[in-house]
Amino acid sequence: MSIKDYLKDRTLFLLINFTLFIILCGIILLSNSNSKIIFLIFCIWFLPILSYIFVEFIKQKIFYTELNNLMESLDKKYLLSEIVKEPEFIEGKFLHDLLKRTNKDMHEHVKKYRDMEHEYREYIETWVHEIKTPIASARLIIENNQNGITKDINQEIKKIEEYIEQVLYYSRSNNVSKDYIIKEVSLATLVRSIVKKNSRDFISKNISIDINAVEGTVYSDVKWLEFILNQVIGNAIKYIKDRNGKVTISTIQNENNIVLTIEDNGIGIIENDLNRVFEKGFTGENGRKFGKSTGIGLYLCKKLAKQLGLGLTLTSKTGEGTKVSIIFPLGSVNLIH
Incomplete structure (x- = not known):
């Protein structure tokens, strides 16, 4: 003044x-x-x-x-x-x-909407846990009645479970600190666990998988890492080539970090879409072409990786494949074994 x-x-x-x-x-x-x-x-x-x-x-x-x-x-x-x-x-x-x-x-208005958000989140988490019961029952029925039709139904139930898991993690994505347990994580064990979870898809699509170059230990939350890795590998399976599909997972140790890379030889992503793949709701050319994308998976991965203190990058060429790298910073205790 x-x-x-x-x-x-x-x-x-x-x-x-x-x-x-x-x-x-x-x-x-x-x-x-x-x-x-x-x-x-x-x-x-x-x-x-x-x-x-x-x-x-x-x-x-x-x-x-x-x-x-x-x-x-x-x-x-x-x-x-x-x-x-x-x-x-x-x-x-x-x-x-x-x-x-x-x-x-x-403050009164913020508290009101915070309470509403908390109630909604509690409802979503309760619903997710309750919906698992009929899904488990459906799987049991399928196990007792094995045939071609029930196998197809089982595949659709697997998709439903993935979407339910996505809903659960989305509802928790703003409150990672409340559901956060840091412990030693073997990257090789983590990768094998996710590959085993998706083994049926690898076999049914005749996709070869190479995980021999995965090694190292980091400190993070196993549950959140499993979700991120499962989303990335799931995308690789979705957009793999019809023939000679291959997914290669490897690690590189640098001075300050360990980089876990998931690379496929799929259809790739067009150049105009690369800068937007982590945006919420963005499906891109592949999503419109194949009708399988919600535009939430990579958005959630990026959001969770940021809250976990990890880097997440994606490179791709149309017709050649896509490479996703998860970067784990190394502190004084995060030393590779």
Whole structure:
């Protein structure tokens, strides 16, 4: 706030005082009084007014400068009213009170929607666990009635389970810290577990898998890593070539990280889609062509990887295949074995 702006805001007040002063001067001059009286009246009239304006300007400038500096330094700017000091001038007190009331109202609204989100998340998680019971029963029926039709049904149930798992992880994706257990993870064991989970798809599509170059140990959450890896391998299986399909999984140890790479020789991704594959809901050319993509899988992988402190990159060439790399930073304890 500059002195120019401050005086401009008080133009009307100063204009009225000057007008009254000029009228008074005219009356004094018409009464043939000593002109020195005019100067004396001017000093008595305007010196206190200008002094008051100057003092008020200093007070307000200090307050608004502090307010602006606090705002600039805060990451959570809505906390401004909680830490700013109450000013001494009446306008500042009124503004401070308004900020307090506004902040309180905002917190009430945030709490309301946070509670709604929490209830919705609890419902989704409960629903996911409940739906597993009829799915397990359906699988048991299939096991007791093996034929071509039940095998096809079993494959569709597997897809349903994958979508249900995706829903569960999506509902938890904003609260990873509450479901987060760090422990030592063998990448070879992790990869073998996911490959075994998808073994039927590898066999039915006649896809060869090479995991001999996987080694190393990292520290992370096994459950979340399994979900990410399963989504990536699932995509590789979906968009693999009809003949001579191959998926290669390997690791590379660098000085500061271990890179786990999943590479396929599938149909690949067109160049225009590469920058958007991690966007929520983006299905791209392949999704429209094959009708199998929801646009959620890679979005979730990227989101979970970020919260786990991992890197996730994707490169691809149309007709040649796709390569996805999961980057595990190595700290003082994350040493490869």
